[in-house]
Amino acid sequence: MKIVVLVKEVPDTWGQRRLDLRTGLADRGASDAVLDEIGERALEVALSFADAHEGTEVVVMSMAPESAATTVRKGLAMGATSAVQIVDEGLLGADLGLTAEVLAAALRRTGFDLVVAGNLSTDGAGGVLPAMVAELLDVPAATSLTEVEITDAGVRGVRSSDGATMRVAAEFPAVISITEALPDARFPNFKGIMAAKKKPFETLSCADLGIDPHSHEHARSIVIGLAEKPPREAGVKIVDDGTAAEQLADFLAQNRLV
Numbered sequence: 001m002k003i004v005v006l007v008k009e010v011p012d013t014w015g016q017r018r019l020d021l022r023t024g025l026a027d028r029g030a031s032d033a034v035l036d037e038i039g040e041r042a043l044e045v046a047l048s049f050a051d052a053h054e055g056t057e058v059v060v061m062s063m064a065p066e067s068a069a070t071t072v073r074k075g076l077a078m079g080a081t082s083a084v085q086i087v088d089e090g091l092l093g094a095d096l097g098l099t100a101e102v103l104a105a106a107l108r109r110t111g112f113d114l115v116v117a118g119n120l121s122t123d124g125a126g127g128v129l130p131a132m133v134a135e136l137l138d139v140p141a142a143t144s145l146t147e148v149e150i151t152d153a154g155v156r157g158v159r160s161s162d163g164a165t166m167r168v169a170a171e172f173p174a175v176i177s178i179t180e181a182l183p184d185a186r187f188p189n190f191k192g193i194m195a196a197k198k199k200p201f202e203t204l205s206c207a208d209l210g211i212d213p214h215s216h217e218h219a220r221s222i223v224i225g226l227a228e229k230p231p232r233e234a235g236v237k238i239v240d241d242g243t244a245a246e247q248l249a250d251f252l253a254q255n256r257l258v
Contacts, residue, residue, distance in 0.1 A: 001172075002057045003149040004084075006117040006130075007039035011069040013122050021226055025093050033067075035074050038118025040185035046116050047079045047186065049150045057081045059110060063091060069201070076196035077188035083199070084110055087213060088206040090213030093110040095221035096124075098213060100132035105209040107137060107173035119144045128141055130177035134235050138171035150239070169198050186200060 012032040019025065041061060050056035052126035060075030062068065063086040072085050086106055093096070108117060115134075134141030145157035145168075154171040160181075170176075188196075206213050238247045254258040 001053070001055070001113045002059065002111060003049065003114045003116060003150075003177050004059045004061050004110060004112040005039070005043045005046050005075070005080070006103065006115065006133075007043065007060050007072065008121050008123075009062065009064050009071040010121055010123040012034045013037075013061045018225065021228060030237070033071055036072050036118065036121050036123075036183075037181060038077070038178070041180065041182045042116045042118050043075055043078060043080065044150050044183055044185040045150075045178060046114075048183075052241065057083060059112075059194070061103070061106060061110065061185050062086070063099060063106075064096070065092075066203075069203075074188060076199045076201070077192040078186055079157045079192060082200065083201045084204065085201070086204045086206075086209070088175045088213060090206055094213065095156060096126050096129055100129055100136055102135050102206065102209060102213075103129075104136035104210055106204060107133070107207065107212055109204070110215070114150065115173075117175070117177045119177040119179050130175055134175035137173070137175065140174045141176070141178045142168045142170050142174065145176055145178050148176065148178060148182065 006148075006161070014031075023156045046058045050058050052130055053186075058080045059082050060072060061084045062072045064072065066087045070083060072083050076083055077247045084106060086102055091102065094102070117130045117133075119130070121129075131141050135252070142155065142157055142159070142193045144159050146160050147158040153243070154169060155168040155174055155176055156167065157176065159166045159168055238251070238252055239245050
């Protein structure tokens with residue numbers, strides 16, 4: 001079985017986060033770059049299955065700048081069999097549509113039985129990429145799973161909503177996304193770090209995938225306006241002078257909270 005895990009390099013959530021006001025893109029230099037935690041959890045799902053099923057191939061795949069190779073290699077150090085990284089200057093600032101198109105093309109090239117991804121990244125937080133990739137590949141999608149069970153023929157899982165808990169299943173090939181309800185990822189050990197240096201690492205371009213990132217055949221999102229978020233204003237302070245309840249009611253009504 002071949003399981004491909006989609007991972008992403010993101011700014012550290014404990015660091016500074018800001019946009020480049022000139023380009024409209026995330027300022028990647030504002031904090032350390034790390035492998036997204038939800039991607040690590042997705043990789044743990046695949047590795048846990050591989051630990052119990054000999055012959056399972058786990059591939060980590062990422063669309064990222066060349067500088068992200070070290071971050072992607074962490075997936076190899078954790079235990080993945082090989083890695084695929086799509087690197088192309090034409091993908092700078094790619095929207096969700098182009099990203100999904102590129103990943104789907106890479107998945108067709110690599111081949112897969114199951115694709116595992118996080119439900120949303122900590123930087124873009126779009127939350128729709130796994131479903132978009134599944135649509136382009138014309139395979140079933142089981143998204144936002146809080147429990148996952150992989151079998152030889154398919155995958156089952158649980159999706160929680162506000163009003164119900166749904167049990168879903170799909171035959172292979174399929175795409176799933178998981179939530180933070182899944183277990184934490186394992187830490188790479190010294191043996192894994194050393195072994196990662198010798199594992200296959202394939203770098204692809206848009207040309208390799210037959211994609212023109214500047215093509216107008218498909219709509220591309222562009223930034224048409226950008227402004228820095230204004231600083232927070234001081235809140236309203238209500239002093240109880242006998243009319244606090246009236247002041248509070250007025251405040252709630254003015255802000256359409258009641």
